[in-house]
Structures are given as C-alpha cells and as structure tokens.
C-alpha cells in the first residue's frame with residue numbers, strides 16, 4: 038500500500054490540472070447546446086459540472102469527448118426538440134459518432150465519468166418527445182438517445198421520458214447504472230401500431246465491452262428491456278421491473294449473416310416482467326457462428342407475460358418470407374444457460390405492435406398462450422454440440438386463469454445432445470410442462486470450484502497489473 042501511494046504522488050504533478058467547477062447556464066427557450074458544450078470543455082478534466090434545476094433545450098446533438106474524472110450533476114432536464122423534422126434534420130447533419138443502431142443525440146466519451154440525476158422524479162430526465170413519432174409510425178432518421186462510451190462510469194437516477202427510440206447504449210467498460218427509469222409507453226397504453234407504438238425503445242443495451250452492472254431499473258417500453266449484444270461480457274442486471282410491451286431480458290440477437298458474435302457471463306436477477314412478450318430471451322440468427330456462454334436468469338416474476346422463456350437459435354427476418362435454409366450448417370453455440378426460480382402468469386395475447394409481418398416475428402410453430410418455455414434449438418445442434426448445459430429449475434408458471442397443470446412447453450428432443458435431458462430440468466417435448474430431476478454429472482461441483490479458483494487467480498493477476506500500470 039505504501040508503495041502504491043508513493044507512486045500515486047509521483048504521478049500527480051504530471052497529470053494534475055486544477056480542478057474546476059462549472060455550472061451550465063440556460064437560456065429559457067433558446068438552444069442550450071452551445072452552453073452545454075462550453076461547460077464540458079471548460080470542465081473536461083478533474084471537474085464537477087452542475088446543471089441547475091431547470092429544463093435545458095438540447096436542440097443540437099452533442100458530443101462530449103475526452104472527459105476525464107468528471108462528475109455531472111444533472112439537477113435539471115435535457116429536452117430534445119419537440120419537432121420531428123427538426124430532429125431528423127439535426128441527425129442528418131450531425132458529426133456525432135454513429136452508435137450501434139443509430140446516431141446518438143448525446144455522446145459521452147472518456148474515463149471516470151459519473152452522471153448523477155435526481156431523487157425527484159421530475160428531474161434528471163431526458164425528454165425525447167417521442168410519442169408524436171410513435172403516433173405516426175415515423176422511423177426515419179431517428180436518434181438513439183445517449184451513448185456512454187466511458188471506462189469507469191456511473192449513471193445514477195437518470196430518467197428517460199418518451200424517447201424517440203433506443204435509450205442508453207453502453208459500449209464502455211467498468212460501468213454501473215443505478216436506479217434507471219424509462220417511460221416509453223404511449224399515454225393510454227395501446228399496443229396497436231396503427232394507433233401508436235414505441236418501436237425500438239430498448240431500455241438499455243450494451244455491446245462490445247465488459248463489466249457492467251445495472252442495479253435498479255423501472256421501465257415501460259416496446260422492445261428489449263435489457264439487451265446484451267455482441268461482445269457483452271461480465272454483466273449483471275438486477276432488481277428491476279419491465280412493463281408494457283417489453284421484449285424481455287435479452288441476449289442477442291447474435292450471428293446475423295453468419296457473423297461470429299459472442300456473449301459471456303451474464304446474470305439477470307430479481308426482475309418482474311409485467312405484460313412483456315418474454316421474460317427471458319435468447320435469440321441468434323440462423324447461420325451464425327459465435328457463442329453465448331454462462332448466462333443465468335434467476336428469480337424472475339412474470340405477470341401476464343406471453344412466453345416465459347425463449348431460446349431460439351433459428352431467428353430470421355419474418356418480413357422477408359419463411360425461414361431460410363441454413364446452408365452454413367452452423368448456429369451460434371449456447372452453453373451453460375440457467376433459468377432458475379421463475380414464477381407467475383402467462384397472458385392471453387402473445388403479440389404486440391411490433392408484429393408487422395405474417396407470421397409475426399415471434400412466431401414459432403405450435404406457439405400459444407400456455408408456453409412457459411420454448412426451446413427452438415438448431416436442428417443440427419446434436420452433431421455440432423451447439424447447445425450444451427441448459428438447465429431449468431424451479432419453475433412455477435401458469436397460464437392466465439388456469440392452473441399450472443395447463444402449462445406447456447415446446448422443445449424438440451431430437452435437438453438435444455445426448456445426455457442433455459439429464460440436466461435440462463424439464464421434459465423436452467411439445468406438450469405439458471413436466472419438471473424432471475437434474476442429475477449433475479459426477480465431478481460437476483469440482484469443476485465449478487475449479488473455475489472459481491481460476492477466476493480468483495486471474496483477478497489477482499489483473500489487480501497486480503493495474504498496480505504496475507500506476
């Protein structure tokens with residue numbers, strides 16, 4: 038420790054800039070984007086930036102880069118233009134770095150950045166005025182709300198109110214998101230896209246990087262609540278509520294167009310899924326070639342959800358006709374998936390406003406509203422060992438107004454690798470849900486313990502190398 042602190046002292050004179058405090062001024066009705074840019078450039082390093090308790094007009098997309106050791110107190114709100122054509126124009130001409138699905142309106146990049154909202158529900162919010170977009174089904178030149186491309190970051194008590202589409206994208210690493218709020222439901226809760234539907238309003242999604250924790254989430258939206266996409270690694274998302282037409286706690290989609298995409302080490306724990314299309318969901322495209330390994334969904338309560346658990350290795354674009362022939366003879370490999378402690382009810386309806394093709398994107402043959410589990414595994418998975426160690430344990434899901442003896446599953450036993458049924462935890466069949474004993478292969482416990490030890494060793498190496506860097 039002594040050595041560490043003396044090293045720290047040595048390095049301070051080189052990097053240290055006088056710490057600064059900036060308060061972002063606001064004009065009333067003019068575009069406050071220039072004032073925001075100025076504050077973030079005056080206070081780019083070792084600083085605290087404070088927004089007053091007021092509505093700021095962020096009428097121009099903003100890119101705030103090169104931040105280092107900055108804490109932002111968002112005591113006010115940030116408002117996009119309440120005008121579709123103005124937003125489209127700005128997105129068309131902005132230089133903001135394109136993000137995963139679209140160009141972000143707010144782009145944050147740097148190291149050691151915290152954005153802290155407010156305890157007050159009225160403040161710490163990003164207002165997208167998205168409902169007018171949903172009302173007319175406008176999906177042209179939509180911004181993604183905000184991208185947080187930060188190493189060592191914190192987002193706390195932020196609200197997303199009527200976003201136009203995608204919410205926060207987290208391509209950074211070592212991030213914590215606490216007490217996040219999303220309101221992406223039409224005011225009267227219609228699910229009908231001919232009236233209004235919040236397409237692509239994913240709550241939070243994270244690609245590319247690693248070590249991200251979401252703790253505390255409350256939201257209503259019309260797409261994935263949490264979406265872990267390619268590159269996601271060491272991710273925990275816990276203690277949340279997803280309502281309206283949420284598409285669930287999702288991994289993927291992975292492997293579109295034969296891509297090699299991966300996700301590793303994800304835990305979803307303690308969620309309530311209310312009115313959602315899915316509780317837990319994994320999807321990979323037909324023909325993909327990456328993998329998803331070690332994913333757990335645990336302590337999930339379902340309230341009127343369409344399908345409790347879905348794993349599909351055969352996703353395809355329903356808009357473009359039937360399921361294409363898988364000429365690549367491959368699929369994204371799934372291994373060590375655990376679904377544990379699910380309880381609650383299924384709903385009468387299993388579609389929502391995103392269902393714009395016939396059959397709907399969520400169609401699998403045999404689907405109805407009594408399915409606790411759908412395992413739609415790649416048919417050739419057996420020879421290629423593409424689905425290994427899937428386990429379902431302690432499931433108590435019942436269809437709406439029916440007892441749990443009416444709960445059913447879809448699972449084709451011919452897609453199970455030999456021995457998989459032993460550890461699956463339910464009878465793989467197209468029929469009633471029947472729990473089965475999980476018979477761990479001998480030595481299984483030993484290998485888990487071994488893996489832990491390896492993890493401890495690896496983390497100590499990592500910590501040691503961090504100290505060397507300093």
Ligand SMILES: *[C@@H]1O[C@H](CO)[C@@H](O)[C@H](O)[C@H]1NC(C)=O
Pocket residue numbers: 056057082083084085106
């Ligand atoms: C980070 O910035 C604050 C001022 O906001 C300063 O007090 C602190 O020393 C800085 N931390 C480091 C590691 O430089």
Ligand SMILES: *[C@@H]1O[C@H](CO)[C@@H](O)[C@H](O)[C@H]1NC(C)=O
Pocket residue numbers: 092114116164
């Ligand atoms: C801030 O903007 C929001 C969204 O338009 C509005 O609902 C709220 O009343 C405004 N607050 C103030 C104090 O102007």
Ligand SMILES: *[C@@H]1O[C@H](CO)[C@@H](O)[C@H](O)[C@H]1NC(C)=O
Pocket residue numbers: 120121122123124126
């Ligand atoms: C919306 O913005 C456009 C410019 O992009 C402008 O021409 C139009 O007047 C604005 N509409 C309203 C209602 O302010």
Ligand SMILES: *[C@@H]1O[C@H](CO)[C@@H](O)[C@H](O)[C@H]1NC(C)=O
Pocket residue numbers: 125126129178
């Ligand atoms: C976007 O910009 C292109 C040219 O750069 C232009 O042709 C197009 O009309 C613009 N679209 C909108 C909606 O502003």
Ligand SMILES: *[C@@H]1O[C@H](CO)[C@@H](O)[C@H](O)[C@H]1NC(C)=O
Pocket residue numbers: 134135136137146184186208
């Ligand atoms: C994140 O920032 C790094 C530079 O630090 C850049 O190379 C990368 O492209 C950025 N990623 C996204 C999604 O913006």
Ligand SMILES: *[C@@H]1O[C@H](CO)[C@@H](O)[C@H](O)[C@H]1NC(C)=O
Pocket residue numbers: 189190210211212213248249250499
């Ligand atoms: C993971 O991120 C957290 C911050 O959210 C940080 O405290 C922790 O040290 C990181 N772990 C590793 C192994 O980098």
Ligand SMILES: *[C@@H]1O[C@H](CO)[C@@H](O)[C@H](O)[C@H]1NC(C)=O
Pocket residue numbers: 225226227228232
């Ligand atoms: C919501 O409002 C629209 C009209 O704006 C109406 O057509 C629709 O039936 C309403 N839906 C519900 C669930 O009240």
Ligand SMILES: *[C@@H]1O[C@H](CO)[C@@H](O)[C@H](O)[C@H]1NC(C)=O
Pocket residue numbers: 254275276277278307308309
């Ligand atoms: C589960 O999450 C909810 C928030 O959705 C929280 O209130 C509750 O305390 C959490 N339960 C546990 C056991 O952490």
Ligand SMILES: *[C@@H]1O[C@H](CO)[C@@H](O)[C@H](O)[C@H]1NC(C)=O
Pocket residue numbers: 293294295296323324325361362363364365
């Ligand atoms: C098969 O993989 C190739 C890339 O190797 C890709 O171009 C093609 O789209 C893939 N086919 C399917 C059905 O995914």
Ligand SMILES: *[C@@H]1O[C@H](CO)[C@@H](O)[C@H](O)[C@H]1NC(C)=O
Pocket residue numbers: 385386
């Ligand atoms: C289910 O859908 C039908 C028609 O699509 C609708 O009439 C009914 O109200 C819906 N029920 C629920 C519980 O949403």
Ligand SMILES: *[C@@H]1O[C@H](CO)[C@@H](O)[C@H](O)[C@H]1NC(C)=O
Pocket residue numbers: 372373425426478480481482484485
């Ligand atoms: C499946 O689990 C067994 C026992 O826990 C382990 O030995 C094996 O490596 C696992 N398979 C994969 C692909 O992780």
